[in-house]
Amino acid sequence: MAKPLVFPVLAQFVSATAGRNMTRTAYVAVTLGVAMMTVLTIGPAYDAVAHWVDAVLWLCLAYFVFEWLVRLRHMRQRGRFWFYQLSGAGLVDAAGALAVPLALLAGVQPKTAWLLAILWVLKVVPGIPGLRQLRRVLVQESGPLISVLVIFLMVVFLASVAEYFLEHDVQPQTFGSVPAALWWAVVTLTTTGYGDVVPITPLGRIVAAMVMISGLGVFGLWTGILATGFAAETRRDNFLKTWETVSNVPFFANLGPAAIADVTQMLRTVDLPPRTTIIRKGTSGDCMYFVAAGEVAVDLPGRKVLLGEGHFFGEMALLGNTMRGADVITTKVARLLVLDLVDFRLLMARHPELAETIDAEARRRQLENQ
C-alpha cells in the first residue's frame, strides 16, 4: 500500500502550506487549473483530451481542498481560527475549495460548475509584490478618486439621457431606452468605442464629441491623482525600508539621528539571492555598496576576499576610477545599500567625516592590491 509513502510527503506539505501564503505547488496548481478550465470551454479541444482535462481539474481541486483543511487545522491550533476564516485569504481559500463542489452538488452542469475554478486566481493576490503599496495609494487618494468617479457617472447619465432624446427616433434599435444609451455613454467616455452604437444625428454627434473630450479629462484627472499619490508613497516606502537597514550598519552607527535621516534619504535597499554577480569586472559603474546583511565575495587576482555585514565595496567608482576592477558576487542572501555617485557627492559635502573614512579605506585597499 502507498500510505506509508504518502504520509511523510503529506506531512511536509502540511508544514509548507500552513505557514506561507503560496507554495510553488500552489502556483503550479492555479496555472494548471485555470488552463484546463479554459480548455474545457473549447468544444473540439476538450473532446480530444477530455479525460486528461478532467483528471487535472479534479487533482487541482483536491489540492486546494487539502491546502484549505491544513490551514484551518494550523490556524485552530494557534487559536486564530475565526481570524483566518474571516480574513481575505481565508475567504479566498474557502471559495477555492468549496465553490466547484457545491455547484456540482447543486446540480449545475459540470462544464458550467468548473468555470468557478477561476476563483483560484484570487489566491495569487497576496503574492503580488507591490500590492500593499498600491492599496495605500488608493486609500490615501480615495477622496479625489471617488470625486472623479462620481463626476464620471454624472457625465455618463447626463450624456445618455441627452443622446436618448436626440437619437431614439432615428435609431430605435440602438438608442431605444436610457439603459441602451448608458451602454453607449460608458463605451464612449472610456474611449473604448466599440462602434456598435454610434450617434448619427448632427446634434447627437456634437454631444458625443463633448463626451469624448470629457473622457480625456477624466482620464487625465485620474492619472494625475494616482501619480501624485504614488510619488508620495514611493518616498515613504524607500525611507522606511532603508532606515531599518542603515541603523544596522556599523559604518553609520555613530552618526546622530539627523545625519542618519540624511543618509537614509540617499540610500536604496536591494535584496539579492546568493551567487548573484553585483559587479562585473571591466564594466563601468556609478555607485558603491554597503553590506547590510549577508556576505559578498570580491574576486581579486589569486584570492577571494569575503566582505560581511557593515563592509562596503565599489567605492573606486566614486573616487574617479569608473571601470570596475573585480567581480563581486553574493555568497549568501544579501541585503545591500546602494549609494549613487550623485548622492555620494552630496553626502561628501554634508558629512565630510564619512567621506574621509571611505577615502582612507579605498586608499588602503589600493595599496594592498598593488
Place this chain on the structure above:
Amino acid sequence: MAKPLVFPVLAQFVSATAGRNMTRTAYVAVTLGVAMMTVLTIGPAYDAVAHWVDAVLWLCLAYFVFEWLVRLRHMRQRGRFWFYQLSGAGLVDAAGALAVPLALLAGVQPKTAWLLAILWVLKVVPGIPGLRQLRRVLVQESGPLISVLVIFLMVVFLASVAEYFLEHDVQPQTFGSVPAALWWAVVTLTTTGYGDVVPITPLGRIVAAMVMISGLGVFGLWTGILATGFAAETRRDNFLKTWETVSNVPFFANLGPAAIADVTQMLRTVDLPPRTTIIRKGTSGDCMYFVAAGEVAVDLPGRKVLLGEGHFFGEMALLGNTMRGADVITTKVARLLVLDLVDFRLLMARHPELAETIDAEARRRQLENQ
C-alpha cells in the same frame, strides 16, 4: 385626518433641508427618481409597472418642489434670497423643481418631459468630497489646459479638411462634407475609434496615423498638466488642514512658528466617526496618533483609558515595538493627527525635545501597564 401627523414631520423636514446641502432623503429621492425615469424609457418594463413608476416620479418631484420652497423661505428669512437664487445650488434646485412641470404644461409628451428628471443628479454635485480641490486644480492650470484644448481643436480642423480632401471622392457617404470629417477627427483624436468612418486611401491612412499619434500627445500633455497641478494642490490642502489642528494640540502649542510649520508638514489629519477601531491589538503598525478633537478609548486589560484632546497614543510602534498592544476605539467623532514612522524620525532629529517628551510618556505608560 393625517394633517396633525404630517405637520411635525414637515417641520422637521424644513429644518433639516434648509440648512444642509443634501439630506439623506434627497439622496434617496435622486436615486429613485433617476431610476424610475430610466425605467420609463424601457417600453415593456414600463408597461408592466406604469402606475408605480409614475407614482414614484411624482413623489420625487413633489419632494424637490417642497425642498426648493423650504429653502427659498429659509433664505428670504436671512435676507439672502437673491444670493441663493443666483448661486449654483439655487439654480439647480429651481431647475429640479420647475423643469418637468413646465415641460408638461408646455404640452410636451409626458415620456419626454420626465427625461428632464435627469437634472436632479446635479443636486449631488456639492456633496462630492474632493470637488473644491479638483476645481482649484482646473482653475490654477486653466492656462495650459486651454492651450492644449486649442491645439486639440486645431489638429481636429486641419486633419478633417485634409481627410475630406483625400477621401470624399472615394467615400462620398462617410467623408462627404467637412462636418462629417470633423466627426471622424474627434472620434480618432480621442482614440475612441468607433470604426463607423475609416479612411481607406493610403494618404488618408497616413494622415490618420499622424492624428492618432497626436492623440497620444494631447493625452499626455493633458495628464501631465493635471498631475502637476494636483500635486501642488494636495500639498497645499494637507498643510492648511493640519496647521489649524496642530495649533490646537497643547503638545505642540509651546513650539515656535518655525517648528510648527515643520511639524505641520509631517502630520496628516484624519476625521473619524464614533466607535471606529483605530488600532487593533496584535496587528503591526508604523504610525502614532495625536487626538486633536474628540476622544478615544484604549482597551487595556481590565480597564479602559479615555484620552481626550491633546493626548497621543500608538507611540510604542515608533519606539521599536511594532506589534500593537491594545485596541483603540473612538468614543465620539474624533479628529486625529497621524505621525508616520518616517516623519517621527525626521522630527526626532530636528526637534529632540519633542521626541524626549514622547519617549518619557511612553516609558511612564509602560511602567504603569506592568
Place this chain on the structure above:
Amino acid sequence: MAKPLVFPVLAQFVSATAGRNMTRTAYVAVTLGVAMMTVLTIGPAYDAVAHWVDAVLWLCLAYFVFEWLVRLRHMRQRGRFWFYQLSGAGLVDAAGALAVPLALLAGVQPKTAWLLAILWVLKVVPGIPGLRQLRRVLVQESGPLISVLVIFLMVVFLASVAEYFLEHDVQPQTFGSVPAALWWAVVTLTTTGYGDVVPITPLGRIVAAMVMISGLGVFGLWTGILATGFAAETRRDNFLKTWETVSNVPFFANLGPAAIADVTQMLRTVDLPPRTTIIRKGTSGDCMYFVAAGEVAVDLPGRKVLLGEGHFFGEMALLGNTMRGADVITTKVARLLVLDLVDFRLLMARHPELAETIDAEARRRQLENQ
C-alpha cells in the same frame, strides 16, 4: 463716393494690425472664414446660401491679404522685412493670403481651392496662452520623447510584419500587405481600435494582445515624461514671473537677495482686468494680496480707499479672521501677488520682521475702521 470714409478706417486698421499679433477682427475673420468653408462642403446647405457663403469667404480673404500687406509695409519700414517674412508668423500670414488665390489661378476647382482657407486657423497659434510653456517642455524633454517615438515605431513595424505573416493567408483582403498591416498596428497601438482590420487567428490575436498592452506602456511613458517636464517648467515659469514683480514692491525691496528668492518661491502672480472683484465681502478667504502694479479700491462703509503699487490687503484672513470684511475691486489693470495662508505661516517663521510689518499695518487699519 465712400473713399474719404474708408481711408481713416483703413488707417486705424493699419496701426492696429501692424503691431499686435491678432486683432479682434482677425479672430472674427478666421472663425467666419472657416465656418463658411465648412458650409461650402455641405452640398444642400451650400446651394441654399451660395451667394452669402461666397461673399463672406472673399471678404475674409480680402481682409487677410490686406492684413498681410499692411504688416509687410510695417516691417519694411522698421528694416525687419526678411526677418518677418521668414518667421513663423510671416509664413502663416503669407500662406493665408496667397494659398487660395494661387490655387484658383492654377485652375483648381473653386470648391477644392477654398479648402485651403483652413490655413487661416494657424494664425491663432501665437495667441494661445501657454504655448511658449508647452514648447519649452517639448524641447527640454525631446530626448526621451523621441526615444519613446522610436520605440513606438519599432513596435509598429515588428508587430505588423508578424501580423502580416500570421494573417495574410486567412484575410488576404485586410492583411494583404505589410502597409495594410502597418495601418492595423498604428490603429491598435494607439488603442484607437476602429475594428476595420482585426486579427482572427489565435496566434495573431496573441500578438495583437501584446501590442495593445505595449500601447498602454507607450502611453504611460509618454505621459510620465511630459508630466515630469511640465512640473519643472511650471516651477521655473512661476519663479521668473514673480521675481520681476517682487523686486518692484517696496515692501520687499529692503530684503536681501536670499530673502527675496525665498519670498518669490511663495508668491503667485495674477494679472486682472479693471473692475474685477478680487474679494467679496462676507465670503471666506485664505490669502492676502500685494499690489505690484495698477490700483485697487477697498469698499469700506461710507468711503472708498484706493491702494496703489506696493500696498497690500486681505491680510485679516491670515491673522485669524477668515471672513472678508469689505469688497475689493480693481480700478485699473492690476498685477497682484497672492500669498497663501500656507506660505504666510512659513514666511512668518523664516522672516519674522516681514510678519511684524503686516501685523502692525493690520492693527493700524483695524483701529482706523472702528
Place this chain on the structure above:
Amino acid sequence: MAKPLVFPVLAQFVSATAGRNMTRTAYVAVTLGVAMMTVLTIGPAYDAVAHWVDAVLWLCLAYFVFEWLVRLRHMRQRGRFWFYQLSGAGLVDAAGALAVPLALLAGVQPKTAWLLAILWVLKVVPGIPGLRQLRRVLVQESGPLISVLVIFLMVVFLASVAEYFLEHDVQPQTFGSVPAALWWAVVTLTTTGYGDVVPITPLGRIVAAMVMISGLGVFGLWTGILATGFAAETRRDNFLKTWETVSNVPFFANLGPAAIADVTQMLRTVDLPPRTTIIRKGTSGDCMYFVAAGEVAVDLPGRKVLLGEGHFFGEMALLGNTMRGADVITTKVARLLVLDLVDFRLLMARHPELAETIDAEARRRQLENQ
C-alpha cells in the same frame, strides 16, 4: 579589375563599422531594406519593380553580413569575441546577418523568408538617445509595474470567464469559449474596443462597463508609476552629467564640495555641434552660459572674440539687460553649462562671491565694448 579600388574603401568601412554602434551607412541600409521588404509584400507594386527590389534587399543583406564579419574579427582581436557574441548587440548583428539566408536555405518561400529582414530594425535600438534612461526607470519601478500587470491579467481572466458565462448561449459565435472571451477582455481593458466582439445581454454589458472603468484605473496606475520613476531618474541624470562638467570649469574649481553640489543642481549641460548659433543678436534671453569644453565666438562690432574652456557669456541677460547684444556661435563641438535666470538669482543669494565675479567681469566687458 575593381579590387585595388574596392579594398581601401573596405578598409575604411572596417574601421568605421567596427568601433561605433551604427554608421550612417547602416541607418541607410536599415531604412532601405525595411522599405523594400514592405514593397515585396504589395503584389502589383512588387511585380513592377521586382528586379530593383531584389537587388536592394540582397545589397542590404550583403552589407549586414559584411558588418557582422568585420565586428567579429575586430572583437576577436581584442579578446572579447564571446563577450560580443552573447551581448545584445552581437545577437542582433548575428540575427540580421543569418536569419534570411538560413530561411532561404531551409527552403522557405523567398517572399516569406525576406520578412525576417524586419529584424534589421533592432540594430537601431542602441542608437536611441534616451534608452538607457528609460530602461533604468523600468528597472527601478519594476515592482509596482509588475503588480499592475498581474492585476491587469487577473481582471482579464475574471472578466472573460464572467462574460463567457453570461454571453456564450446568446452569441456562441463570438463568446463560444474562454479564449474567445479573453480576446474580448484584452481588447476592452486596454480601451482599444475593435467592436468585433461585443456583449449584448444586460448583465454582460454591466460587467463590460466595469472592465472599461478598470481599464482607466490600470492606465492611471501605470502612468502614475512611470511618471514618478521618470521624475527621479531625470533629476539623477542631470546631476551626474553636470557634476562632471562643473568640476572641469576653472570658474567653479575653487568652490568647496558643498557649493559645487549646489551649483550642479542649478546648471544644465548642453552639447552643441560647430557653427551653431547659441545667441542671436536682438532676441531676448534669460540665461547665461559657461563653456565647459570647446570654443565659441562672440561677434562684436568690428572684431570676433573667442571664448574657450572656463569662460562664460550671456551674463548681461541676468544683470538687467535682457536684449542680447551680439551673436554667439560655436566654432568647435562645444559643451555648455546653462544657468537660468531663476537659478542665477538663487545662486547670487547663496554664494555672493560667485555673483560678484560675474558682475565684475560683466562690468569690465561693458567698459571695453564702449
